[in-house]
Amino acid sequence: MHKSIGEINRKIHDGSVRVVTAEEMPFIVEELGEEGALKEVDVVTTGTFGAMCSSGAFLNFGHADPPIRMERVWLNDVEAYGGIAAVDAYIGATQKSTTLEDEYGGAHVIEDFITGKSVEMRAISRGTDCYPRRTITTELLLENLNEAIMCNPRNGYQRYNAASNSTDRTLHTYMGMLLPNRGNITYSGSGLLNPISNDPQFRMIGSGVPIFLGGAAGMIVGQGTQHSPASGFGTLMVTGDMKAMSGDYIRAATMTGYGVTLYVGLGVPIPITDLDMVRRTAVRDEDIEVDIIDYGVPQRSRPTLGRVNYAELKSGSIEIGGEEIRTSSLSSFRRARQVAEELKHWIEGGKMEMMLPTRPIDPIKSAQPMRETVQGPRVLDIMDTRVVSIMETEEIATAAKKLLKGETNHLPVLDSDGKLVGIVTTYDISKAVVNPTKGSRVMDIMKRKVVTTVADEAVDIAVQKLERHNISALPVVDQERQVIGMLTAMNLGKLFGGRWLK
Amino acid sequence: MKLVVTFSRKAGKKPIIAQVVRDTGILINVERAMIDSSEGEALIDIPDESCTLVKERLADLGASVRILEAGIFLDESECVDCGTCITICPQEVFWFDDDWKLQMDESKCVLCGRCIEICPHRALSQKSES
Numbered sequence: 001m002h003k004s005i006g007e008i009n010r011k012i013h014d015g016s017v018r019v020v021t022a023e024e025m026p027f028i029v030e031e032l033g034e035e036g037a038l039k040e041v042d043v044v045t046t047g048t049f050g051a052m053c054s055s056g057a058f059l060n061f062g063h064a065d066p067p068i069r070m071e072r073v074w075l076n077d078v079e080a081y082g083g084i085a086a087v088d089a090y091i092g093a094t095q096k097s098t099t100l101e102d103e104y105g106g107a108h109v110i111e112d113f114i115t116g117k118s119v120e121m122r123a124i125s126r127g128t129d130c131y132p133r134r135t136i137t138t139e140l141l142l143e144n145l146n147e148a149i150m151c152n153p154r155n156g157y158q159r160y161n162a163a164s165n166s167t168d169r170t171l172h173t174y175m176g177m178l179l180p181n182r183g184n185i186t187y188s189g190s191g192l193l194n195p196i197s198n199d200p201q202f203r204m205i206g207s208g209v210p211i212f213l214g215g216a217a218g219m220i221v222g223q224g225t226q227h228s229p230a231s232g233f234g235t236l237m238v239t240g241d242m243k244a245m246s247g248d249y250i251r252a253a254t255m256t257g258y259g260v261t262l263y264v265g266l267g268v269p270i271p272i273t274d275l276d277m278v279r280r281t282a283v284r285d286e287d288i289e290v291d292i293i294d295y296g297v298p299q300r301s302r303p304t305l306g307r308v309n310y311a312e313l314k315s316g317s318i319e320i321g322g323e324e325i326r327t328s329s330l331s332s333f334r335r336a337r338q339v340a341e342e343l344k345h346w347i348e349g350g351k352m353e354m355m356l357p358t359r360p361i362d363p364i365k366s367a368q369p370m371r372e373t374v375q376g377p378r379v380l381d382i383m384d385t386r387v388v389s390i391m392e393t394e395e396i397a398t399a400a401k402k403l404l405k406g407e408t409n410h411l412p413v414l415d416s417d418g419k420l421v422g423i424v425t426t427y428d429i430s431k432a433v434v435n436p437t438k439g440s441r442v443m444d445i446m447k448r449k450v451v452t453t454v455a456d457e458a459v460d461i462a463v464q465k466l467e468r469h470n471i472s473a474l475p476v477v478d479q480e481r482q483v484i485g486m487l488t489a490m491n492l493g494k495l496f497g498g499r500w501l502k
Numbered sequence: 503m504k505l506v507v508t509f510s511r512k513a514g515k516k517p518i519i520a521q522v523v524r525d526t527g528i529l530i531n532v533e534r535a536m537i538d539s540s541e542g543e544a545l546i547d548i549p550d551e552s553c554t555l556v557k558e559r560l561a562d563l564g565a566s567v568r569i570l571e572a573g574i575f576l577d578e579s580e581c582v583d584c585g586t587c588i589t590i591c592p593q594e595v596f597w598f599d600d601d602w603k604l605q606m607d608e609s610k611c612v613l614c615g616r617c618i619e620i621c622p623h624r625a626l627s628q629k630s631e632s
Contacts, residue, residue: 049582051622103624176586177620184589251582253622261622263582316588316597328589330622332582334602 001038003273008042009353019043019269019347021340022193022281029282037278043347043354044281046195047212047267047339050188050331051253053174054154054225055262056092057110057242060146061121063087064138069131070123074098075109082123086131090151093252093262105260107252110150113142114214115247148242150214154224156266158196158234159290162187162313164305164325167296169468172257176330178295182305185292185318185327190336191285191310195268196234198281204270205236206357212267212343213238215246217352220268222359228367236361238266249339263331267339269347271354285310292320298461300369379462380455382494383476383485389414392421392443399442400429410473412483413446419481422446423473452477453487459495462487503553504533504570504612507544507560511537518563519544526559528552533612545570545612573608573629574617580625587617587626 011017018041020028025044029037059080061070069086072079077097080089095106112119118139127134142148163175164185171178176186191197199205207222218240227235249265270281290313292305306320314333317326346352388406390399392413399411403426413422424446432438432445439445453462453474462474466489476485509518523530528548535544548556557567574595583604588596593610596617618626 050584176622177590177616179590186586186589251623254624255622256620263584263622326589328587329585332584332602334583337602 001035001274003038003042003271005271005273005354005356008271008273011042012347012350012353015348015350017042017348019045019344021337021344022046022198022270022283023337023340025281026192026284029278034275034278034282037282038272038275041272041278043344044198044270044272044277045267045340045343045347046198046270047193047265047336047341047343048156048190048195048331049249049265049335049339050190050263051174051255051261052152052155052264052266053094053261055110055150055152055264056090056106057148057150058084059089059091059148061087061089061140062144062146064133064136066133067131068123068125068133068136069128070136071125073121073123075106075119075121076104076112077120078104078106078109080106080109094260096260102254102256102259105252105254107260107262110242110262111247111250111252113145113148114242114245114250116141142243145243149239150218150242150245151221151237151239152213152224152264153237154226154235155238155264156195156224156236156268157189158194158200158229158232159191159288159310160188160233161290162292162308162327163295164292165296166294166305171295172255173295174255174258174261175295176255176328177257182320182323182325185313185325186330187290187310187313187327188330189310190331190333191288191314192283193333193336193340194288195266195270196229196236197283197288199268199270199277200229200232200234200280200363201276202229202234202357202361202363203280204273204277204357205268206359206361208358209268209355210352211238211240211269212249212265212339212346213240213245214242214265215249215342216240216242216244217346220357223361223365226367227362227365229361229363230366233367234361234363236266236268249335265335265339267343269343269352269354285314292318298464377459377495378455379453379457379459379476379487380485382459382491383455383487384491385485387412387475387483387486389483390424390442391416392441392446394442396429396432396440396442396445399424403429408486408488410475410486410488411442412450412475412486413442414483420450420452420475420477420483422448423450423475450475454478455484459492463492503548503550504609505546505548505553505557505560506568506570507546507565508541508567509543509563509565510541511539516563518560518565519546521563522556522559526552526555528556530556534614547612570613571629573611573613574606575627575629576604576606577625577627580623581621582623582625584622586620586622590616590620592616 073082080091093107097104165178221237224235251263473488531547
């Protein structure tokens, strides 16, 4: 049996269409079987409501008198991109305010417009013959704009890896606050309600398909940026009229310590034309797996702590290596449900018709990492290779002499195998002189917990270590914990010598 | 029940909470404490029925004691039920009900303030004490 889109639309018109949410679909298939479900169900609605940083809107302000060609534009002190004609701008969700920093940003401007608040627009220009005006400041409501077209380059991630943190300090990430020592796991996405998870082959999801976006009827533009369905991370570029959106489904947010983002309500209706679509939309939380990524490792490819499915994530806790770790969501499943429900009512009420994609989305593409032609500075580029060190069994006085002679403030301390076991600073020596009771040998006063770096570590990461621990030097160690160099705050000065700033 | 105990340390470093525990046999749970050289403030949790006794004994030892009434305020118009607060709360104040709506048990809160800081929608704040 095959149902055509025309047939489904006829049912939408005569009011006999049967629409269910992607949450209901697995039960229907279980009850009626696949053939039965195909006969019964015409459309499955999906929904998600979560942080979607890659969002924003094109705004057209109309012409002022005398006219201005706005070169730089600020909305409530948040800069919008003005490099598009005279009175157009793109306000990006994650752009932060020049005055309120992380507490207000592009996402807040969008929310304020949608919820009817007044927004102050400021712009500057050099002035031209056709656009003589140089500055403008005005208060604007959404209704004062000619157009406010939300256009989000990357929304509706098919699924998203969960996050945890194995280090001993708290991390503030776009995945929320990650407690030390795998203290929690955070996740994003609505699992079985997720649009692309219900059509991973992109048979019904593609350009021109009508959707629910922020409470308004919108449309899929096409594949989103960084679209990577080969690994299960497809994305969508979507658009919709901001003037028809609702503050219930568009919410600005701040991930503390990370920055501003926009919570977007997005739902895609999926017409059930054949058995394949029945099977796809019967997907359950148990079927959708993600990795738990360790955000404690500051590299593009971070290690994985395990693999879980959405049913496990939603259960509230997961066991990893015999340890029970609590999970919490960053997106709202309650609102995702509301999106799917509302979309269902729209279709049942004849408000939205089904449409096949006018241009398909590539179902097997893989996103590439950035091509880097100039490697950023590594520790080995600027470290000091003349290392003055001391054995742990030596006298403190010897350490003092070495510090003086070596013109350094940090002495890495080695054991008899030449391995790093501690560090002493001029401060430690001074303390030992003032308070001599601790002992007379280096091992009695050295710090045993040494923060180290390795030769091929990016300098930016080493600098983070210096800042975080409030220290001024890092021993550079090899795999055998032999000290092959020192990186001190002074070495960082080399970065300003020109080579790395070109 | 939670009590806020404020004491001065000028009179010496008397272990007043330990003293009350020993004298009354009531197990006092210290949930938060900030003590510096001149004064201290501790948030303690005790069984409701022992409230009067503990308050009196602490007062006898020179501390000022009040019942903690303030707690966390959830602004429902800002909350979107994302649940980010759930795992970062050390007291397990928050959870989802069967409809994925955020629920909270204020009585467990020790006002550590972590949820206020991290709520992406700035929906949580500290109630002012009346």
